[in-house]
Amino acid sequence: MRNLNIAIRSLFKGGRHNMMKIVSLSVGLSVALVLIAKIYFEQSYDTFYPDADRTYQIYENYSQDGKESDYYNVSGAVAPGMLYEVPGVEAATRLTYIGGDESLFSTSDKERYSARFIMMADSNVFDLFPRPILSGNPKKILAKPWYAMISRSLAEKMGGIEKVEGLTIIPDNNPGTKVTIGGVFEDIPENANLRYDMLVSMTGMDKESLENWLGNDRYKGYVRLVPGVTAESLTPAIHDMALRHQNAEDMKRWGMELTYTLKPILDLHKKSGEVKSMVMMLAILALALLFTAVMNYILIAISSIVNRTKEIAVHKSYGASEGNIHNMMMSETLVHMVCSIVLAVFLIFLGRDMIHELLDVSVEGLLFSKGALILLAVCVVVFLVTGFVPGALFARIPVAAAFRNFRESRRVWKLGLLFLQFIAAGFLVTLLIIVGRQHMFMVNSNPGYSYDRLAYCSISAIDSTTRYKVLDELMRIPEVEAVTTSTILPFWDSLAGNNIALPESDKELFNIADQYWSGNGFLKLMEIPVIEGRSFTENIPKSDEVMVNRAFVEKMKEFTDWSDGPVGKSIYISEHANYDSKFYTICGVYENYRIGSLISQDDRPSVLFYRQRPLDYLLVKFHQITPDAVAKVNDKLEELIPDKDMKLSIYSVSMVEQYSSSRKFRDQVLIGGIITLLISMIGLIGYTNDEVNRRRKELAIRKVNGATLKDILTMFLTDILWLALPAIVLGCIITYYVAERWQEQFIEKIPLSLWMFVSGGLFVCLVVIVCIVYRTWNAANDDPVNSLKSE
Structure with a gap:
């Protein structure tokens, strides 16, 4: 001292x-x-959950022509199927995202709020991922279609825990749906792999999707194992379960093998x-x-x-x-x-x-x-x-x-x-x-398309009639050079995948990055060169044309001889066979351009379809992008859609934010x-x-x-x-x-x-x-x- x-x-x-x-x-x-x-x-992600050391996420493992890959989502039936068919599984649940990083919604009195990460979940989700429940009974609430549990912070933003129970909200990205708030849970900690402000009952989803064993693999599946049971010891039982629910002839014809593995949730982030x-x-x-x-x-x-x-x-x-x-x-x-x-x-x-x-x-x-x-x-x-x-x-x-x-x-x-x-x-x-x-x-790398005068916003919350009106009105603004719509934006780093097959064979050849649909003049607006054939035939209600990129043509050389070129050839594309046509005809080839970013780039071959009806994302190209020009478009959007908070995002800013x-x-x-x-x-x-x-x-x-x-x-x-x-x-x-x-x-x-x-x-x-x-x-x-x- x-x-x-x-x-x-x-x-x-x-x-x-x-x-x-x-x-x-x-x-x-x-x-x-x-x-x-x-x-x-x-290094501490998910360690706050009890029994986190016994909780695993289900991954798909598939191989095609000797090439193996895994995927972090599974089909709807897989997680509950493991609970009932694989001894050693103590509990199982599913979740799926239905909103982006930030989703907007309105209450019945026109108040507007935003929630980060809205998910649909099974009623037992809190059995595997427990959180203190501040109001409501989640098992009952999440068993009723279109009922929801929300986080404490979202409840407080909406007026308080005691005021939100029974409140009805309307999501912007699904304007025809009403969701009722039934209860409140404590906020998810920052070091969680699963972050959500709202859980909506999964019973509102399509029954076929929930019970499907192959395809539509959009669900995050989780299981908790019985104490003393290891994931490796369940591999044979999981493989047998997969075989029971697969059509062996179809899988052989497609040249595919599909099974599942379990990855500890404690390793998902830190490894x-x-x-x-x-x-x-x-x-x-x-x-x-x-x-x-x-x-x-x-x-x-x-x-x-x-x-x-x-x-x-x-x-x-x-x-x-x-x-x-x-x-x-x-x-x-x-x-x-x-x-x-x-x-x-x-x-x-x-x-x-x-x-x-x-x-x-x-x-x-x-x-x-x-x-x-x-x-x-x-x-x-x-x-x-x-x-x-x-x-x-x-x-x-x-x-x-x-x-x-x-x-x-x-x-x-x-x-x-x-x-x-x-x-x-x-x-x-x-x-x-x-x-x-x-x-x-x-930041300054060339992605293969032009975006320096481009802005965008989601218009998924408005109907087709209003979308047509928005396109027409925006083209009347002198500062606007071109307007179109698309299903996805190229800087997204996680696109859906579908498989390619030829008409003469049911064997699926390889997986592609599916960009789904684009509107009139999409490639021209983005300044993406068409290197072979032509762009889509536009202004038709139904189209059986598809465009592919250069990488698609190169990949196809491994499977067939298109010595006279790909234009005019027909191909089968899984999932799209359920839309306009079973086979699609290649009308043109566009130059490769980057999908995703230099950190997370999707290097699969890609395809693009056409749809006349305006799609979910509005793309606006300016003669010169200035604050005044952007403000004029935002003012017009507010005039046309006064009840929605729609503002343009600058594409170049989003490109920088990727990094x-x-x-x-x-x-x-x-x-x-x-x-x-x-x-x-x-x-x-x-x-x-x-x-x-x-x-x-x-x-x-x-x-x-x-x-x-x-x-x-x-x-x-x-x-x-x-x-x-x-x-x-x-x-x-x-x-x-x-x-x-x-x-x-x-x-x-x-x-x-x-x-x-x-x-x-x-x-x-x-x-x-x-x-x-x-x-x-x-x-x-x-x-x-x-x-x-x-x-």
């Missing part, structure tokens, strides 16, 4: 640089702790490739920041030995042992550590909005969880390291230092710590350049790089300051003997640069291997050219030179008499 009192009283004592140590450590800790908490958060890559990069970034902050603290502490040598020697003269000195230094470090943690927490909550934007999780979700214990352990390790090393060095100061002019520089220690900081700075700055370049490359994860990581590296550089600058300036003070008389003698300002600056620069250059080069080498691993997640990537590493290294060198010149300039210009007159 006595040592703690001394440490607190000496907190603002001059010559110890305590504030510098506390501030630099707290800044490094604040960012590093947030990143470590994010890493824990990503995905994207998450593993993110965790690796965040861990490296957090380690670099934490390492730099700790090394800088130790550097500043060691630098103060010059000023505290006699103080420590006097303590020893009065009987203090090395253990006493070590305890005294640990007490100082403890006080500094507590102050740093308090300041770090303050900085974290001060930047909570930015943290939420960059990491997609709230500060509360990061800090107020079991992960807090890991953060506490990290702080303990930092305390032990930052206290032990300086304490050991101070404890070795000899008693004789109290009686003679003893000045211990510990220069080797300080240079070693600076070397490590330069490695971290070179690593992060170079990594920032690479990450920034990769992000810009993806938000890359942008956020770039920003994380930017913040980490800036903080690392600042901490390294503090350490470098502190080291240079100590060297100037220690060598002040030497500098004076050199100047008396004719040394110029340039000579003095060159001496200090040479002293540091011989250390900084190899450290920065080593940092760049580490960056190369880390960046190469990080780029594995991208389909197209920039080459890791030498100039990126040279640029990053030169920038760090420039910062080092500026710091040294800044601190030595005054000393080099000082009158040597001032330094020598004390002799």
Whole structure:
């Protein structure tokens, strides 16, 4: 306690640089702790569910012509079928999304709200994924068609838990349906694979879809196993179940095999490739920041030995042992550590909005969880390291230092710590350049179609008559060049798949990305070239024409000889045989263009159909896209559809948002790089300051003997640069291997050219030179008499 009192009283004592140590450590800790908490958060998905270790998601596993794939959705009958036919399955349930990331709906009194992730669910969903129920009986509510349970946050947004029960709502994307709210459940935590604000009874779905064993695989199926039963032990029973409900002749004719596997829900998130890559990069970034902050603290502490040598020697003269000195230094470090943690927490909550934007999780979700214990352990390790090393060095100061002019520089220690900081700075700055370049490359890459003057919005909530009127009225606006509609938008990264067959054979050949239907002039509006044949015959009520891309034609060469070209050939496309025609005729071939993004690209061959009736998505191409032009279209939409909140989204903005994860990581590296550089600058300036003070008389003698300002600056620069250059080069080498691993997640990537590493290294060198010149300039210009007159 006595040592703690001394440490607190000496907190603002001059010559110890305590504030510098506390501030630099707290800044490094604040960012590093947030990143470590994010890493824990990503590894903790679904751990809050009881029996999560016995809960599995059902995946389809299918093979066609020797090529195996798996899919995270299944047909409607699969999950309940496992419960009844596979011994060892204790419970099963199904869910399916019926809304996008944000779905709009209206109440009977015309109030409008939005909900994230609306799903349809079985009545037993809370048996497998329990949440506290705040009102209503979910088993009864979810057993009645078009009844729903909603989350607490959505209920509060709509007026409160007690007011929403019995309220009727109308979803925008299904205007003919009325949904009655029957109860409220507690919000789903942020670290859940399944996130939803509303669960609608699945009994309202088509019975055939719910009981189907093949096709329409839109359902997420989950099972909970009996304690002691493993997923691997159920493989034979699951395979037998699949065979019982498949037509063996059809499967053989199609050249397909289909079965199911069970994947633990605890592994679904943390073992995905994207998450593993993110965790690796965040861990490296957090380690670099934490390492730099700790090394800088130790550097500043060691630098103060010059000023505290006699103080420590006097303590020893009065009987203090090395253990006493070590305890005294640990007490100082403890006080500094507590102050740093308090300041770090303050900085974290001060930047909570930015943290939420960059990491997609709230500060509360990061800090107020079991992960807090890991953060506490990290702080303990930092305390032990930052206290032990300086304490050991101070404890070795000899008693004789109290009686003679003893000045211990510990220069080797300080240079070693600076070397490590330069490695971290070179690593992060170079990594920032690479990450920034990769992000810009993806944002500016050509997807194969034109979108710079394009905007879109969903019109699924309005009827066909109003859709026709919208198209006609928008074309009258002078700023609008063209208007069309489509079923999907090309930047979507998860399209439905259907299978291709030839008329003379029932064997299904391969799976395609189905873009479904487009309206008049779709390819022309998107500026997608037709490389063979022609575009659709338009303005006809029914069309049996299909267009395919270049990749489709290349893929078809594996199965048939179309030496005279694909145009005019008939093909069978599963699911579409139930629409206008059993066979479709290829009228043209369009150039390949990207479906999805460079992070998640659908590289299957694609097909496109035509429909005269306006489809769900409105596409508006402007002569020149300006705020005024967009506002005119939005005003017209509001005039034509006053009861719906329809606004255009800018297509180019959505394209950039595809790479938000890359942008956020770039920003994380930017913040980490800036903080690392600042901490390294503090350490470098502190080291240079100590060297100037220690060598002040030497500098004076050199100047008396004719040394110029340039000579003095060159001496200090040479002293540091011989250390900084190899450290920065080593940092760049580490960056190369880390960046190469990080780029594995991208389909197209920039080459890791030498100039990126040279640029990053030169920038760090420039910062080092500026710091040294800044601190030595005054000393080099000082009158040597001032330094020598004390002799």
